[in-house]
């Protein structure tokens with residue numbers, strides 16, 4: 001729908017789903033069609049004094065062009081005097097990071113399913129990145145939602161308004177856990193950082209904490225630099241194999257996306273047929 005056609009009066013506002021620095025996310029329903037959306041409300045004043053307007057405009061433009069089952073849709077946007085309203089796809093399953101908090105650890109079948117779907121989303125984005133060099137994909141539990149049928153939804157492309165508090169993790173260093181070595185050394189980086197983040201996320205989903213988790217930021221940085229990787233006893237050999245092949249210092253040595261999707265830990269644990277089937281099911285309901 002064109003951005004000019006909507007006003008906030010067209011929507012019934014439901015409960016608050018999350019809030020961040022620049023705005024709030026509410027569950028909303030369009031009155032005529034009764035279509036449920038996630039309404040992300042950003043405050044212009046707050047964006048202005050942090051020079052975020054351009055960034056938000058670019059993110060809107062990029063995300064509205066992304067159409068993939070594992071990427072949260074941006075249906076449209078509109079604004080009034082004080083606010084910008086983003087009409088986003090509503091993901092009924094909520095945030096992956098909250099699920100990881102409550103479940104502590106995920107079953108291999110669930111985690112492998114998410115990794116497989118992330119490979120699909122990243123593959124799609126890498127083709128798109130050919131056009132938008134600047135798509136910064138920030139793979140971490142905070143930016144992943146769970147849709148209908150348990151479909152994974154990559155959301156929040158470096159969005160200004162995080163879904164809940166600015167730093168959701170208890171300790172600040174939670175935000176460093178996903179940083180790859182090349183970003184710490186200030187060297188250039190490319191989409192191979194996604195492979196590193198995929199390795200960190202896989203580790204955290206199964207083991208319950210990120211691989212370089214430690215008491216201080218300094219220690220976390222040291223462990224990332226030296227890639228001090230340890231697995232609890234009982235971690236399957238397949239999983240160790242996959243994670244060690246992703247958490248490689250040299251980006252070129254990291255297992256490429258298509259090999260991740262075909263890795264034995266994925267093919268043994270992910271219900272790929274059900275995931276592919278849910279893509280088809282989703283197409284029908286659209």
Ligand SMILES: COCCOc1ccc(Nc2ncc(Cl)c(NC3CC3)n2)cc1
Nearest residue numbers: 017018025038088089090091092094163
């Ligand atoms: C105590 O209640 C727990 C919250 O439960 C939910 C949270 C979020 C969704 N779906 C959702 N869909 C799309 C977006 Cl963009 C979004 N953004 C919000 C900031 C995350 N949230 C569903 C349930």
